[in-house]
Amino acid sequence: MTKKALVTGASRGIGRAIAGRLASQGYDLYLTCLHSMDALTEYAHELTEAYEVKCLPFQGDMGCAADVERLFSSAPIRSLDVLVNNAGISYIGLLQDMTPEEWDRVLSTNLTSCFLTCRLAVPLMVHAKKGRILNISSVWGAAGASTEAAYSASKGAVNSLTKALAKELAPSNIQVNALACGVIDTDMNAMHSRETMQELAAETPLGRIGTAGEVADSILYLCSEHASFITGQVLGVNGGF
Ligand code: NAD
Secondary structure, three states: OOOEEEEOOOOOHHHHHHHHHHHHOOOEEEEEEOOOHHHHHHHHHHHHHHHOOOEEEEEOOOOOHHHHHHHHHHOOOOOOOEEEEOOOOOOOOOHHHOOHHHHHHHHHHHHHHHHHHHHHHHHHHHHHOOEEEEEEEEOHHHHOOOOOHHHHHHHHHHHHHHHHHHHHHHHHOEEEEEEEEOOEOOHHHOOOOHHHHHHHHHHOOOOOOEOHHHHHHHHHHHHOHHHOOOOOOEEEEOOOO
């Protein structure tokens, strides 16, 4: 039977690259975006034509329980081999200047979204006695970044969620891992000046920032049989950062 994967936040950046790699491996896809339904629909058509896979675009807020329930019921999603929790936002600014609403938005998009998708995906995977859950985290989740307290806290929590859920689901043969990305060339970093990006590249031992395709390749590895004994890990994809 054709394998099925759900990728959240797939309209651009890392999520889009992950969707492309999974389609190239023959996965049928459920893809989500927050606003860019036209772009996501066009991309879904491209992938369908290129790889002869089914590709269903969906618009909704992955931090909102009702939207995630709508995603699973309207498709409807009846089985899932791979869940990639990629949707995320950054917030840069002093903690004291952040409003409670801004804090909630970062936490709901980056962390609560993982809970909301997992609570609906896990029963399907338990039933099948297999599954792979991949959470996209950040180096800041372990290290903490100045002016990114909420973001760092959300990704630190994603790392803990990954480890705890991996233990909970191991008896059902479901593997749960996180990818802690370093600096990756996507629109999320568009607010940084050229100089800042050059500094971040210089701080990265490999001497450059990473590409979304490189993160997607790591996802393919963790979905593959080559990673059959890996669970509960936070894998750094960071050029040595
Ligand atoms: P991006 O801004 O290019 O893409 C983010 C995607 O998430 C978009 O498709 C957007 O529509 C979607 N999204 C945002 N809020 C959403 C919501 N509430 N519901 C549904 N979808 C939503 O960013 P990116 O760089 O591709 O980031 C992808 C993931 O990688 C994020 O979790 C991010 O934290 C993580 N990450 C990125 C970097 C980096 O340097 N780019 C580093 C570490 C971790």
